[in-house]
Amino acid sequence: MRQLKSLFVFFTLAVLPAMALAETTVPVETQFVFNTLLLLIGGFLVMFMAAGFCMLEAGLVRSSSVSTICIKNIALYAIAGIMFYLCGYHLMYTGVDGGYFGSFGLFEVDDSKLLSIEGTYIGEAAKYSTGADWFFQMVFVGTAASIVSGAVAERVKMWSFLLFVVIMTAFIYPVVGAWHWGGGWLKAMGFFDFAGSSIVHSVGGWAALAGLLMIGPRMGRYNKQGKPMPMPGSSLPLAALGTFILWFGWFGFNGASQLALGTAADAASVAIIFINTNISASAGLVAAMIMTQLIYRKIDPTITLNGALAGLVSITAEPLTPTLGEAAMIGAVGSVLMTLTIPLLDRLKIDDVVGAIPVHLVAGIWGTLAVPITNPEAVFSTQIIGIISIAAFVLVASTLAWTLIHFILGLRISEDMERAGIDIAEVGLDAYPEFVRTTQR
């Protein structure tokens, strides 16, 4: 009888709580491990996207700017991590409660609500470790900052750019993040953005646009008649590699944004997100090939690569509810909008070196608008409110930041420096010192 009793004790303490959670037979602690693992895998994949942006941008700038863009890209990832530790995380997540931003303070791991002192799992529902949560959110900050670096390449001072990154990753991005993912007012309104078509990609795009408007085009980019002069990138294979790395990392970006892998239903959802993300990129790439063949009579390699990225950005706001066919359409439309934006920017003399505005801003807006097409819970008008609010806040905040930096450090290298190539000016090292170039400056 005593053994029976201990059986009951075991059930009451260990099995029944698990069943209460249920509609799943996976033990809660196992779920905790799965969820944490998902965030860690997703996190390292998104971290590697920083390498993807670096290669993409190193391939698309001219050879005299490659050293600078490489250092900018790795430095911004480093800075994003430090600022998200120093203040970004709590500003985005702690105590937002339907409002506009959270609290200030250093992030430190605290698993005490999840684990006993001996390390036993005591969380009431399946979650993930606080360290894994921070990791996964931190790598997203890096992505938003990466988007800016390519747009303003070849002419912005290194330290000025990095100071902008400090402001963006410590304040601008976390505040927008707080509105939605931190449980702020946009969340309360019913705004939908699964993995960040707006929260990450449009934020990066608006910040880049604010910078471009202040900094102006590269010298010689538009001739006296205002016609754009081609400035082809230095290495197409590096640009292609960067695109592949971004595509690869995007499985983590969207897939792990499910934030849970502990049940069959969650695992199946992650899988759907993977394949929708993939086919949206595929359709975006094919659409860009066809568009450039029709418009320019030849496939444009750079726009083709950007087509895949536009597809990825487009599906990011809602990668779970579309069917494969719908996901392909969403990516293709995003890519077509991207190809149409490129000549428009040239007409406005906005010199976006890598195409960050068409890819991240335009396709990001499209992706956010497209959510209600497949997700019945989303409302078109709320999506528009979100898009406009984010645009207003990021444009204003970024313009303030760029202006502040303009007065402290200056934004742009001197004309002489720009003529000589930014690498010599800013880091004193040519990226390819032994190779003879036609454009040696």
Next chain:
Amino acid sequence: MRQLKSLFVFFTLAVLPAMALAETTVPVETQFVFNTLLLLIGGFLVMFMAAGFCMLEAGLVRSSSVSTICIKNIALYAIAGIMFYLCGYHLMYTGVDGGYFGSFGLFEVDDSKLLSIEGTYIGEAAKYSTGADWFFQMVFVGTAASIVSGAVAERVKMWSFLLFVVIMTAFIYPVVGAWHWGGGWLKAMGFFDFAGSSIVHSVGGWAALAGLLMIGPRMGRYNKQGKPMPMPGSSLPLAALGTFILWFGWFGFNGASQLALGTAADAASVAIIFINTNISASAGLVAAMIMTQLIYRKIDPTITLNGALAGLVSITAEPLTPTLGEAAMIGAVGSVLMTLTIPLLDRLKIDDVVGAIPVHLVAGIWGTLAVPITNPEAVFSTQIIGIISIAAFVLVASTLAWTLIHFILGLRISEDMERAGIDIAEVGLDAYPEFVRTTQR
């Protein structure tokens, strides 16, 4: 007493079915999550192999063909995903029943046999989500198509090549896949090919060979005496990077082909597959170094890289049953056969730019033949029947496809275009526009 009763109910509904599955104590739903996770991880690793092929081929073609090969490689991956959605998957997997191919129709995710409407797991045995299954199978299609692109590089029209990819990924590959992995006639006969030495690599190799025979060598590749003229690749570091990425991705290719990770036995099997795959590549690389040192008096860097790939292809048909020593031997033999095939192709004036035939076709055949050495269930004669059938079907189907394309679009760029470099002809963008080259054409 009532509580006891509810205990019984719990056991009968939840624990006993799990035990029935058993010989494992992992709950079935946990197994479902593990299996799905394996396919997702394996899938993103294999997806990244497309980047590996892109870098390998970008490094091994001449600089005037790099833009085109990069766009070809990313476009073929995109197209493979779309075609496998439009018709490849069902052609390969649905209703093959010992026959030659499945049914036609779009693939859409359907987890209704695995999950209840509320998302609870109801599958009777541990499986994986249908989305994860599609993802993992889809990335394999991309691999098969990647093999072709390098072989026929520098002279085939972009759109002609992509049309071949459409046919190959929609029909040719799925039909062969149906014969074995789809449960068709080869499976019924007892053919063994664990992860695709034949089904993927030889299929790619035969399709490439059919193309090479129709298209002919690059201009100037063989002089008037028929002697091969060296046309070294444009960037060895990109070729090395590509090889590393392929090696990295192959852990997913072979490891996740176990299709299950949910029990200790499956996890241990995946680990064995990892280390056999790795040591086969290592032995292949070392064998190629030694072979080229002996034959050419110097290590040949390109052949050395291909040695690792030949090792990887060789072990792919059976990475589980060999010991580490046997796996090393299988890889070394595959690599030696690869090195011996290269001069043979030159004697036949078959101009395989990246070595796709020696690596994927020859080592693929060897790997398929080697299965019975370590796997007692495999029969040598059945393996040969499989190899010959695949050869016949793919050669005929590919030749028909290349011929069809020849009449619709033409296969080869004009001599003038080829002299100028395919990049200018096909995409209008030099891959390295600023770098002065000795071979400027």
Next chain:
Amino acid sequence: MRQLKSLFVFFTLAVLPAMALAETTVPVETQFVFNTLLLLIGGFLVMFMAAGFCMLEAGLVRSSSVSTICIKNIALYAIAGIMFYLCGYHLMYTGVDGGYFGSFGLFEVDDSKLLSIEGTYIGEAAKYSTGADWFFQMVFVGTAASIVSGAVAERVKMWSFLLFVVIMTAFIYPVVGAWHWGGGWLKAMGFFDFAGSSIVHSVGGWAALAGLLMIGPRMGRYNKQGKPMPMPGSSLPLAALGTFILWFGWFGFNGASQLALGTAADAASVAIIFINTNISASAGLVAAMIMTQLIYRKIDPTITLNGALAGLVSITAEPLTPTLGEAAMIGAVGSVLMTLTIPLLDRLKIDDVVGAIPVHLVAGIWGTLAVPITNPEAVFSTQIIGIISIAAFVLVASTLAWTLIHFILGLRISEDMERAGIDIAEVGLDAYPEFVRTTQR
């Protein structure tokens, strides 16, 4: 009543053992799968670090040495795997028992203590498969050897270097590994080195230093007055890519060194290791930027990249116990020490092409010394004993090895060869044959 009995039988056989393990509710077999999966994921990430070293070194050597360094780097990974199979594993792990090294013999997978003949899990405690264990340990050997290749680049004969790799991966590294991770005398003393600041990175650094002292600097590296002449690397983007890949792979290097993922506590620990590793790299990179800005008045791109690596090496000895702030400080100090070591080496005319000594040796020592700051179980004096013992053994053993090789094959290519560039001498293939270079030799 009979059913009740079978319930008891089930509990006694299946549930109670699991609970005995406990303080966790994850079934033991599930833990086995998680732990094995952690080693497999960690293993493929660390394997990819070989590609990172290859790109880093290909970017930092001059263009006439790129083919050779690429082949060296992929070949050393291949050889490391073969030697660890032939004798390294058992020398490091089997029967060390507080002593100096283990036994000799081939490694073969043996899961018979973990799995029954039918594949059921029968291990008494949660562990991982022997194959996964071998895989994860093997990739570490490759890392240690990679460190040497960059330091001695551009002048060491290919086969001589590879023979050193054979000796290092078969004997030198496994013996040091046996002292600590194999359960040898350093472990018994209470030495702490979580993932190998000393066991891997310093070992690589000492072996490189022994080689550098014997081989001497590159021709022309120091002028007649002993002043160092700059020899900038051939491709900064490849160096940046390599750094990113190493950073990416380091999540596996440190994270999977937890060796367990099966409980909530382990998963939370792996997450902490991830974020400490990341912020240490970030702080190292930022510290190097600031240091070079202060010292040289410009950001030095190469040293900046090495700053991230110094941060990674520094945190490797103890990535679990520091807070995020402490981890950042540890990385920053390691990076500062690295920047200060570079001019010191030049004063000593030690020509370390890629900075392996400052990054792996100096930061490795610092990381080992820093363990007691955050881990109360570690003792400063024991850490010093470990550092000195490893220094003495590796310096002596490596010098013997280099000397032996000097007499068998010679160490250095001829002056004529070096003037012509090592690629032509050793592999007969220029890495960039079509690109015109200012330094054409």
